[in-house]
Amino acid sequence: MQSIYLDHAATTPLDKRVLAAMLPFFTKTFGNPSSFHTPGLRAKEAVAAARKSCATVLNAHADEIVFTSGGTEADNLALLGVIRSATVSLGRMTMRPYSLLSTLSHPHVIASAIEHPAVLEPLAALEKSGAIELTLLPVDKFGRVVPDDLSHALRPETILVSVMYANNEIGTLEPIAEIGRLLLKWRKTHDTPYPYFHSDACQAAGALALDVEKSHVDLLALNGGKIYGPKGVGCLFVRRGLKLEPLMYGGGQERNLRSGTENVPGIVGLATALGLAQAEKERENKRLTVLRDRLIQGLLKIPKTRLNGHPTERLPNNVNVSFMDIEGEAAVLYLDALGIFASTGSACASQTLDPSHVILATGMSYEAAHGSIRFTLGHGTKKTDIDYVLKVMPGIVEKLRHMSPVNLDMKYFR
Amino acid sequence: MKNSTPDPDILNRTGDNGWFYSDTVKDHFFNPRNFMRDESAYADAAMGMVGSPACGDAMKVWIRVDPATERIIDCKWKTFGCGSAIASTSMLSVMATENGGLTLDAARRLRPQDVTARLGGLPARKIHCSVLGDKALRAAVNDWYRRAGQLEKVEAEAGRVVDVLTQVTDQDIEHAVLDGADTLEKLQAKLKVGIGNPACLPEVEQLLRFYTEKYFGKQ
Numbered sequence: 001m002q003s004i005y006l007d008h009a010a011t012t013p014l015d016k017r018v019l020a021a022m023l024p025f026f027t028k029t030f031g032n033p034s035s036f037h038t039p040g041l042r043a044k045e046a047v048a049a050a051r052k053s054c055a056t057v058l059n060a061h062a063d064e065i066v067f068t069s070g071g072t073e074a075d076n077l078a079l080l081g082v083i084r085s086a087t088v089s090l091g092r093m094t095m096r097p098y099s100l101l102s103t104l105s106h107p108h109v110i111a112s113a114i115e116h117p118a119v120l121e122p123l124a125a126l127e128k129s130g131a132i133e134l135t136l137l138p139v140d141k142f143g144r145v146v147p148d149d150l151s152h153a154l155r156p157e158t159i160l161v162s163v164m165y166a167n168n169e170i171g172t173l174e175p176i177a178e179i180g181r182l183l184l185k186w187r188k189t190h191d192t193p194y195p196y197f198h199s200d201a202c203q204a205a206g207a208l209a210l211d212v213e214k215s216h217v218d219l220l221a222l223n224g225g226k227i228y229g230p231k232g233v234g235c236l237f238v239r240r241g242l243k244l245e246p247l248m249y250g251g252g253q254e255r256n257l258r259s260g261t262e263n264v265p266g267i268v269g270l271a272t273a274l275g276l277a278q279a280e281k282e283r284e285n286k287r288l289t290v291l292r293d294r295l296i297q298g299l300l301k302i303p304k305t306r307l308n309g310h311p312t313e314r315l316p317n318n319v320n321v322s323f324m325d326i327e328g329e330a331a332v333l334y335l336d337a338l339g340i341f342a343s344t345g346s347a348c349a350s351q352t353l354d355p356s357h358v359i360l361a362t363g364m365s366y367e368a369a370h371g372s373i374r375f376t377l378g379h380g381t382k383k384t385d386i387d388y389v390l391k392v393m394p395g396i397v398e399k400l401r402h403m404s405p406v407n408l409d410m411k412y413f414r
Numbered sequence: 415m416k417n418s419t420p421d422p423d424i425l426n427r428t429g430d431n432g433w434f435y436s437d438t439v440k441d442h443f444f445n446p447r448n449f450m451r452d453e454s455a456y457a458d459a460a461m462g463m464v465g466s467p468a469c470g471d472a473m474k475v476w477i478r479v480d481p482a483t484e485r486i487i488d489c490k491w492k493t494f495g496c497g498s499a500i501a502s503t504s505m506l507s508v509m510a511t512e513n514g515g516l517t518l519d520a521a522r523r524l525r526p527q528d529v530t531a532r533l534g535g536l537p538a539r540k541i542h543c544s545v546l547g548d549k550a551l552r553a554a555v556n557d558w559y560r561r562a563g564q565l566e567k568v569e570a571e572a573g574r575v576v577d578v579l580t581q582v583t584d585q586d587i588e589h590a591v592l593d594g595a596d597t598l599e600k601l602q603a604k605l606k607v608g609i610g611n612p613a614c615l616p617e618v619e620q621l622l623r624f625y626t627e628k629y630f631g632k633q
Contacts (some may be wrong), residue, residue: 095520327470330443337444346496347470355470355595366468403449403500405474405492406467 002339004385005179008226008317008378009203010343014269015228015379021272022230025265030307033262034251042262043108050098050271057278058220059211066236066254067267072118073247074221074236077258078198079122081244082160083107083132088245108133110153110195112145112174113361119162120357137163142310143172143362147182154186158195165204165220169345169358169374170309170320173208174199180216184358188193202226202234204278207285207316218242222274224266228379229273233266259333288316288377291386295319295375298390302397304410308359308372317377320345322359322368324402324408331373334396340389345372367408396398426465435497436534442501447508450476450490459488459571460561462553465546471495473503475550477510477521485515491550495543498536502529502544506551519554524548526629541591541629576621577614582607584621591625598622 573583
């Protein structure tokens with residue numbers, strides 16, 4: 001049977017070159033980087049080299065990279081770290097100007113409505129506990145944040161803005177550099193260090209340039225498992241001068257920001273994967289874009305099908321469509337039976353039993369969210385795979401529509 | 415709930431909270447029985463419909479009944495929904511018509527648990543996808559009595575209002591529990607029940623416990 005994996009946004013296989021780079025650090029160079037002997041030193045050097053390598057990709061300093069256990073931890077460290085640090089410093093502040101005092105005593109945070117749960121959930125928890133006020137920025141019908149909306153949402157007490165680099169479900173690229181410039185200007189005119197700008201780049205790290213001097217982000221999260229690196233490792237860029245409270249306390253690793261013995265093979269793997277992805281991205285993006293557009297064009301030929309996300313401003317590997325009158329999980333199961341592995345924004349397939357908050361935020365109906373299917377292409381995807389999907393998809397949709405009592409008018413789904 | 419031991423009727427084959435369906439579910443999903451191919455031929459049959467595509471599941475059930483025995487002799491369906499919703503309606507149609515067919519009375523007493531048990535269980539989180547079928551069947555039974563002119567046998571499925579401010583009924587709470595509301599907080603996020611009228615909260619919490627235990631086993 002065929003085996004066509006089209007869920008690279010969920011996770012990617014490990015690149016063989018990454019595995020080769022990691023292997024020595026499991027059994028040979030296994031020391032603890034904190035140890036004061038030669039094996040420890042070798043491990044420490046490996047982590048330092050990985051840090052330098054990640055920093056180079058981000059056009060950052062090595063001391064601005066904090067390794068974590070993945071994207072979720074990196075996001076949590078960025079958000080909770082900044083907000084807790086603001087609250088902690090409030091206790092020590094008596095001499096600061098009143099305006100800053102007011103900023104920190106009523107902290108306000110802005111995030112886009114389509115952020116990953118790793119961003120939305122910690123912010124929701126902080127809002128619930130009364131630690132912050134939270135504004136969720138709406139997006140346009142393509143899933144893009146409108147910088148003007150952000151301007152209007154900014155307040156003197158806004159300490160943090162979080163907008164993802166590219167969306168994980170619909171692949172829409174966000175205007176990060178534009179938002180970065182807008183925030184720089186705001187800080188300058190208001191003479192304040194706030195708000196900091198955090199961006200979750202987990203989906204973007206394999207495909208987009210991550211230069212933090214061009215994007216003007218202060219915090220940037222990425223992880224290994226989405227870029228042909230290992231799962232369970234990620235990193236957070238923390239701009240120099242920015243203060244964070246750690247999530248974990250202990251031995252003081254990662255400049256006190258992330259205690260716990262370093263995951264040396266994972267860190268080496270992350271750095272190797274990031275380097276490879278960035279070096280090869282132009283050629284690979286070009287190849288994937290052709291396949292992506294072939295798949296989109298072919299799927300849109302199926303009646304009552306709509307593209308979710310932006311037609312061009314989207315990740316080169318992301319295809320997300322809604323088939324009206326059918327339910328996504330059923331379609332994914334039929335695809336699975338044919339050896340095609342995709343995912344859906346349907347409520348039935350989610351942990352919360354709610355349909356995709358991303359597709360709903362683009363103004364689409366619940367019906368469209370339930371019928372959404374995401375195909376995310378990757379290194380192994382070939383033209384023949386795309387053609388196989390295009391060959392079987394119409395039949396699956398037809399069969400499920402045949403069983404469905406629903407027949408919605410497309411005029412509601414433009 | 416995740417760590418509880420659920421009733422056998424909601425146990426999936428692996429016993430964990432995973433995604434994988436039993437062979438019976440898969441069989442009914444990939445080879446659905448009795449699904450409606452030609453609605454025009456059933457224009458005269460009794461029909462019941464529940465759900466809506468917006469909430470994720472919608473089902474239509476048609477039945478033909480032998481007036482002499484009041485047994486279901488034919489049952490067809492259409493379902494918008496996930497794998498377990500499709501498989502449940504398929505199994506429901508089999509159960510309604512096997513062994514000479516259910517009497518209308520027995521059809522009314524068919525519970526979602528009976529269907530999931532026959533399916534070899536469903537993952538706990540998918541139970542909510544399978545509860546519409548029996549409702550659609552009951553609606554079809556009502557429709558049959560209506561068409562037969564036996565209006566006294568039509569049974570309305572009215573809920574009892576629990577919160578006068580929001581007009582939330584016990585049925586609303588049942589559906590919310592099936593849709594994943596396993597705490598008062600989640601229930602209130604879905605229904606706004608008791609926010610302006612906290613006096614009803616003890617009863618709401620009691621219903622929450624009742625329906626959680628009914629469908630997902632004891633905590």
